[in-house]
Each structure stands twice: as structure tokens, then as C-alpha cells.
Amino acid sequence: MKKLALISVSDKNGIVNFAKKLIDFGYEILATGGTAKTISDAGLNYTGVEEYASFPEIFSGRVKTLQPKIFGGILMRRDNELDQKEAEANNVLPIDIVCVNLYPFPEVVKRDDISIGEKIENIDIGGPSLIRASAKNYKYVSVLTNPNQYDKFLTELSEGGIKLETREKLAAAAFAHTSYYDTLIADYFEKEFNIEKTAIRLNIPIKNELRYGENPHQKAFIAGDFYDYFDVIHGKELSYNNIVDLIAAVDLVNELEPISCAIIKHTNAAGAATGENVVDAYDKALSGDPVSAFGGIVAFNTKVDVATALKLNDIFLEIIVAPDYDDEALEILKKKKNRRLLKELKNDSENKYLIKNIPGGVIAQTIDNSKSGELKLDVVTELKPDSKQLEDLKFAWIICKHTKSNAIIYVKDKKLLGAGAGQMSRLDSSKIAVMKATEHKHDLTGAVAASDAFFPFADGLLAIAESGIVAVIQPGGSVRDDEVIAAANEKNISMIFTGIRNFKH
DSSP states (O other): OOEEEEEEOSOOTTHHHHHHHHHHTTEEEEEOHHHHHHHHHTTOOOEEHHHHHTOOOBTTTTBSSOOHHHHHHHHOOTTOHHHHHHHHHTTOOOEEEEEEOOOOHHHHTTOSSSOHHHHHHTSOSHHHHHHHHHHHTTTTOEEEOSGGGHHHHHHHHHTTOOOHHHHHHHHHHHHHHHHHHHHHHHHHHHHHTTOOOOSOOOOOOEEEEOSOSSSTTSOOEEESSGGGTEEEEESSOOOHHHHHHHHHHHHHHTTSOSSEEEEEETTEEEEEEEOSSHHHHHHHHHHHOHHHHTTOEEEESSOBOHHHHHHHTTSOOSEEEESOBOHHHHHHHTTSTTOEEEEEOOOOOOOOEEEEEETTEEEEEEOOOOOGGGOOOEEOSSSOOOHHHHHHHHHHHHHHHTSOSSOEEEESSSBEEEEEOSOSOHHHHHHHHHHHHHHTTOOOTTOEEEESSOOSSHHHHHHHHTTTOOEEEEOOOOTTHHHHHHHHHHTTOEEEEOSOOOOOO
16 A cells, blocks of 8 residues: 655755655655645655645645545544545545644734735645644654654654654644644734733744753753744753743843843842943952852843953853854853853743643733833832932842842842842841842942832831941832831931832742
């Protein structure tokens, strides 16, 4: 009996080699339209779907593969006697390999120079149907939806055939692929026609596996279009923890003023500063907590120069990320073989939700998109902060927003001096922040402090006041606000309420 493989792809990367190898393994190729031309131009034999199905492409190619003979060959159960009889009666042959990827709607929908009609024409109909049919019948059919699957598939085919376990994985990836595709279409229609969303949809197709998760015994995967945002230009493969910390670093530094640096450990800032130039920003950030900075992630929001590169090479750093590098700086940084160097390609992520698994589903929330420039600052004390203190307070608020709660942050001259993070008590966070600043010999006299939530009692504010700070920024909203304000007035420090809490769990 003939061995049939159906190929119909928009992304033709690697398809000629894939088709050639299948032919070498004894498969007859069924192909459509542009795919058939690509295969033919490479000198390979194929059978057109219209010829095989005895029915032409119609409506300018809108209907090509939607034929009973094609879907029958995919969906027939090879071990079902009735299916076998019906297949013989209708001249349907089994199609064992289906290689399909879809019209490029995800790319087309982003373009402003294309009409609604053209975008809708790029919504694939037959492709998702073929993929879903093949994935449903994974017991017999291998479905490939991405060129990065070809090599591994061909290797396994050459070693005796495709295992059921492999077909199961391919089917799961296929359903994820069509789910992502349908989500983009639904999102586009809702946005274009001003239709209220009825559900949160996750635009995250799983693409490849990471080395491991938070710990070596955990598996991890990367999904979506992460590498549209970052270019890994040097070093080892990124790990799960690398990526989590990298995003924390970039999210923080991109909220700071130009010429800033952030150093992250376990998603919290070990150092952060704004400087007169890039090397000044790095020096100030590093001096905040040079011990914790070891093995950290360093993020810049400006180009890295040679002077900064030389200093970056003085200690071990897991990752350096910046929007750009001087050529010579890049060569200097590449001397550290195990360090990852990344270029941030863009920071306009359309992520709208933060998602966590819970039993039976997920819990989701919109991202915290509060901005320092949009805060309604309410000075609630007798003493008001001066302009320099106000700038430091806004800087501290940004760091606090990106620090695990309960969070207390100390800042002076747009430099992080001490941080208390992730404690069960805000008072403990206050003490830890002072301890860290003292440990690295920072003078807190004249510094400012930020809290991510209100002080439930005056003790937390008093602990901060004893350290020498002159101003505090916090949300306010406690039933004991009057008590806290009175304590600030007694200590002759200024305090601002923002009205916005910024917990980060």
C-alpha cells in the first residue's frame, strides 16, 4: 500500500529537505498550491491534492484540502474493520504524515498597511481543520506544525519509525498551535469590531523546552514570542530562573529615567541607580549591595560603552542585557564564556495579564501598569519634601513597585541604599532595609523611603524615622493613618500618600 504524506505549509523553511527525506523513506507527497511549486522547483515528485481528490481548487484557493478523500485518509481508524471497508469502497488511502502550518495571520494582523479584508483572507480554514483531524487521530497520524520539529522527526523515522509517544507530543503541540491561532483571531475581531471580551485567552504557544525549571528535577518550557523581544548574542542557553530574573530586571530599569542600571537577584533589586553616564549608573547600582550583586542580572536602559564593559568583567554576572552595545564593549564582554549577553530588541510587550495555576484552572489579573508620572501625590504632613527629595521618592516608589512585598526601600541621590523584601511583617522589612544599608556603609541621613502598602501601625514608620530618613512615600489607607501621620510630624519628616498599593507576591 502507498505511504502518503500531506504537506501544505506557509512557512517553507526546511520543507524541501523534509519532503526529500520522506520520499527517500518511500512516501508519496501530496501537496497544495505554493508548497507544490516549491517542491517541484526543487526537482521533487509530488501529487497535487486536486489530482488525488479528483476535485479542483476552487474560489481562488479558498477550498483546497477540504475534501472527503483527504480527511477520510487522515481520520480513518486503521484497526477498525468498518473503517477499512468504507475506505476501500470510496478509494480512500491512509495519510500517515500531515505537515501543515498556517496562513501568517499572526504577522499580518500587526500590519497597519493591510486592509481588514486582506487580514481576514489570511485566516486559515483548511489548515486548522487538517491539524485538528490529524491530532485527533494521533494513534495513527503524525502531525507537524513547526519547522523545528522536522529534524528530530526524520531522525526517529530513520531509526525504525515514529513512536506513539512522539505522535502524542506532536498532537499536543498541534492543538496548542491552533488554540493560539484561534485566540489571535478572536482578539482581533473583538478589538476591530469593539466587542467586549467574554474570557481571558492566553496567547502562548509552547515552542521549546528549557534545560529545567526552578530546580533541576522540574521540567520547564518557553512559550510565545519571547525571542522577538530579546536577542541572545553570547553565552549559554537561558534557564527558567534566568528568564524570570531577566524580565524582572528589564521591567524595573525601563521604568527608570534614561541612563539607569538595575541589578537583580531572585527578582528583587540588589542595586539600582540613575547616573550621569552609563558607567556612573553601574558604579552606583553596584555599590548599593556589591555582595548580593555577585551572580546577578544587570540591566541597562542605554547603550553599554567600553568603560562600563571593563567594570562589568570585574565580577561574575549571570546576564547582562541592554538595548545596545559599542562594538568594542561587546568584544570585551564576550571574553566571559559562561555569561549570557542579551540585546533588548523592543519593550512594547502586549502582555495584559499575569497568570498562575490553581486547582481546576488558572487565576489571572491585569498587570500593574501604574506609573510614577501618573501618581496623585498627597503631602499629608506639616513638612513638605523639596524637589530633590521628591525625585528620590518617585525613584524609590518605582523600586518598591518591583520588589516582593512586604517591601521597604531606601534611596538617596537616585540610588538604592537598602531593601527589605518578602517579609511577613513590614516592620521586619524596615529593619532589614536599614541593616543592608548599614552593612554596606551607606549613610541614610537625608535619604527617603518607600513602602508598597500602608503602615498598619506607627511602629514601622518610627523604625524608618530612626534611621535618618527625611521623607516617606506610601499608599495610605490604614485605619491608623492619623497615628502614622502624627508620628511623622513628631519626627519632623515629610510623608506622601499615593492612594495606590503595589503588592508584588
